[in-house]
Amino acid sequence: MAPPEHRSDAQHVLQRVFGYDSFRGHQQEIVEHVIGGGDALVLMPTGGGKSLCYQVPALVRPGVGVVVSPLIALMQDQVDALNELGVRAGFLNSTQSSEQRRSTEQAFLAGELDLLYLAPERLSLDSTLELLDRGEVALFAIDEAHCVAQWGHDFRPDYLNLSVLHQRWPSVPRIALTATATPATRREIATRLELTEARHFVSDFDRPNIQYRIVPKSDPRKQLLSFLRTEHPGDAGIVYRLSRAEVERTAEFLVANGIEALPYHAGLDKEVRARHQARFLREDGLVMVATIAFGMGIDKPDVRFVAHLDLPKSVEGYYQETGRAGRDGLPSTAWMAYGLQDVVQQRKLIDLSEGDEAHRRTLSRHLDSMLALCETVECRRAQLLAYFGQEASGPCQNCDTCLSPPESWDGTIAAQKLLSTVVRLDRERNQRFGAGQVIDILRGKRTPKVEQFRHDSLSVFGVGADLSDAEWRGVVRQLLAQRLLSVEGDYGTLVLTEASAEVLRRENPRQVLLRTEPKRVASTPRTRTAGTEAPEMPAEAEPVFQKLRAWRLATAREEGKAPFIIFHDATLRQIATVRPTTLDELGGISGVGEQKLAKYGQAVLDALAAED
Structure with missing residues (x-):
């Protein structure tokens, strides 16, 4: 645990720089752990306040916080947002001129930066490693850490080299952060980054809004x-x-x-x-x-x-x-x-994917979990x-x-009819077709294609007339999702799986429960903390809020920056609700730190006064 003076320093930084009175969730615990020199692996949902977990310690610990981020195109915006708060931040990446890089490097060596953002590939350069050796590093933050996971959804090979941080600077604390990781991915991140001794902080994944x-x-x-x-x-x-x-x-x-x-x-x-x-x-x-x-x-x-x-x-x-x-x-x-075509398409992409059988099995497991969520x-x-x-x-x-709430229904007989049609096409005609033709046969449609192949003479022709086309497509989709049916080839033809036999057997067939599609659902809309919880805003404050947004947009255009860098909507909503009349009152609003109060405070008060 961090000494008491560090805890007060962190609290002071949070209030003075970021404009929040208290941390949220695990933030304080993480901040104290890193300030005290500990390594951390942080899982926190998008919007949960991950950046504060390394920004605050970087401002408390001596030296410069080095942030490894794959987001080259966004580094300028990240640095601009920090500069707006009065934080001295810079970045080094391939988009800069040699003069810009030299200027940032000199600022780092002179101790004139609080945070330095680097792309992971820069740590493969000896010149970058030597630069960091010559300066004082407060901590290493590895953002978007799931990029190191081989089966993660944004795998970046450059992240595999980041174990050099621990090997070269063993006494500098490291904090790896990501918004999504299963327990298996978390273990892989820890192993690849040599964070096996790091403390894990797993936040609530729920985003109730x-x-x-x-x-x-x-x-x-x-x-x-x-x-x-x-x-x-x-x-x-x-x-x-x-x-x-x-x-x-x-x-x-x-x-x-x-x-x-x-x-x-x-x-x-x-x-x-x-x-x-x-x-x-x-x-x-x-x-x-x-x-x-x-x-x-x-x-x-x-x-x-x-x-x-x-x-x-x-x-x-x-x-x-x-x-x-x-x-x-x-x-x-x-x-x-x-819909059905999504399942067919994804199964086909897996079959055609590069890599060995183990890779395809991993992709299939990922897809199965996604289908389970959908169904x-x-x-x-x-x-x-x-x-x-x-x-x-x-x-x-x-x-x-x-x-x-959707209803479920016993689709065993429907599944048997559909699987039987696939069987008869294969065994009696040596033919395989996609879902559309199979459904036409089941529904007894005498289409040109049905008549061309004389499918109207099959014993299963018309046995599924009790269900609509859409309902049969739902049956096919769910059988694919449950692995009771599969697709193959460029045309997505339907074929049986090993599990299909369990449904088709005469005695004690496997029961198939299917989901009835729900009707359309309309949208149902819903204390100063270092996170993103937004206060309720009364209806009468809405015009004030819109005026403040207009002021913010005009100011942002004037300064050539994103409106949210000036103030978030949540902050403007609270200002519109509270209607502060003095700078001191405005300074008590969540998200209004010292720098923003000094820069925009009077303009906000003027905008509010113009409403009266």
Whole structure:
């Protein structure tokens, strides 16, 4: 435990620099441990306040806090945000000129920096290691530490070299931080970074302000448009697509329908990506349509929704991506459209993936967990938390399965009919087809393709007329999810699995419980601490809040920075509610530190006075 004087130093830094009266959750424990020289592995959800866990110790301990981060494109924004707080921060990466690098290196050696951000590949350079040897390092913070995990969703080979930190500077404390890691990934991070003796701090993974919803996919782009117009008009958000082509098409579709949207994927020119990212961070109400190449480290607190129009490959990826919504603690939505083709596509991608059989088995396990989350009839949040080893206190009442509980039905006979059709096509005709043709046979449709192959003469023709096309597609999807059916080949043809026989046997067949799709669920919206919990704002404060946002946007444009760097929405909401009339009163608002009070205090009071 840190000595009492360090604890008071940390508290003073928290109040003076960051404008918070108290730490939240494990923050104080982590800060004290690192200040005292201990190593730490920190798991904390996005928006939970991870950065304070190394920023405060870096400001208390002698020397410069060195932060290893893969987020080269965002380092300037991170440094700008710290400078805005009066923290002396700099970075070294490949985007700088030699003159800029020299200036930052000189500031580091002169002790004129509090925090120095480095890309991991720079630690492979002897010149960087020698630079750090010549200065005084307060601590090493390894951000986005899941990048070291071989099967993690953002694996970065450069992270494998970071064990050099412990070997070269054994007395300097290290803190590795990530928002998502299962117990197995956590062990891998500790081993690869030589943090096996580090103390582990695992925070509550729950983000209660996020409403999780998964809807049956029909026409995903139109479904997305309806979702945005009815629930999030004018809000900032991220839409994830699997392919670059779909990113482009979806962004164009939204723009054509009056939604301001930008595309982002690795195939775009580097300058275009940088411009789009800067606009997303600096403007209000933009929608970014992106592949998973976008998002890690995006510190935009007012992202009101994250939408997936394609199935994520793993629960870790899904949790990381949805966690980019609602970092300010205000109500936000994680919305996904999911259907049969998603399952077929992901299974096919696994079959075609590079790597050995063990690699494909790992990918399959990740997908199985994701499908289980999609198909559950229980609380989605509880299942999500359980994946990360956390037990929920009960149903959350803020996910679709809680708000509109789905029913399950005995689908054993339906499963037998479908599996029997696949069997008959294979054994009697030596043919294999995708879900569409199998469903047409079951429903007794005399389509040209059915007649061409004389499938209307099969004994199973028409035995499934009692279910609709959509219901049969749900059966196929869930049988795939339960591994009672599989797909193979470029055309996604249906084939049986070993487990299929358990359903088809005559005596005591395996029971197949299937999920009845729930009806559409509408969104249901919901003390000064070092986190993102937002106070409730009375209705009469809304006009004041909007005026303050307008002032903030104008100021941000004038200064060429992101609005949230000036003040978060949560801070403006509290100002609008409290209506301070003096600088002292304004200084008591959460998120108003000394530097911001001095720089913006009078302008805020003037904006409030103009309301009266």
